[in-house]
Amino acid sequence: MTWETLEFMRPSLLGFIPGMPGPLELVVIAFIILLLFGKRLPDLMGSLGRSIVEFKKGTREVEGPDAHESDPTGNSGA
Numbered sequence: 070m071t072w073e074t075l076e077f078m079r080p081s082l083l084g085f086i087p088g089m090p091g092p093l094e095l096v097v098i099a100f101i102i103l104l105l106f107g108k109r110l111p112d113l114m115g116s117l118g119r120s121i122v123e124f125k126k127g128t129r130e131v132e133g134p135d136a137h138e139s140d141p142t143g144n145s146g147a
Contacts, residue, residue: 090098103110
């Protein structure tokens, strides 16, 4: 067997899918991304958090105010 065959058959972090990056490659990729976008990451994460909060508010409004109060079995609880 050649080195290329062994490298192709190496198990990866995400399972036994050949060609997927291993743990060391993922760390290197994450480090490069951090170097490139490091100053913008806090703003990006803040925007993501606000988006999630707005999404949750929107789903509560669509469900209605009494969606969580009703009993799906039909029992009154008394």
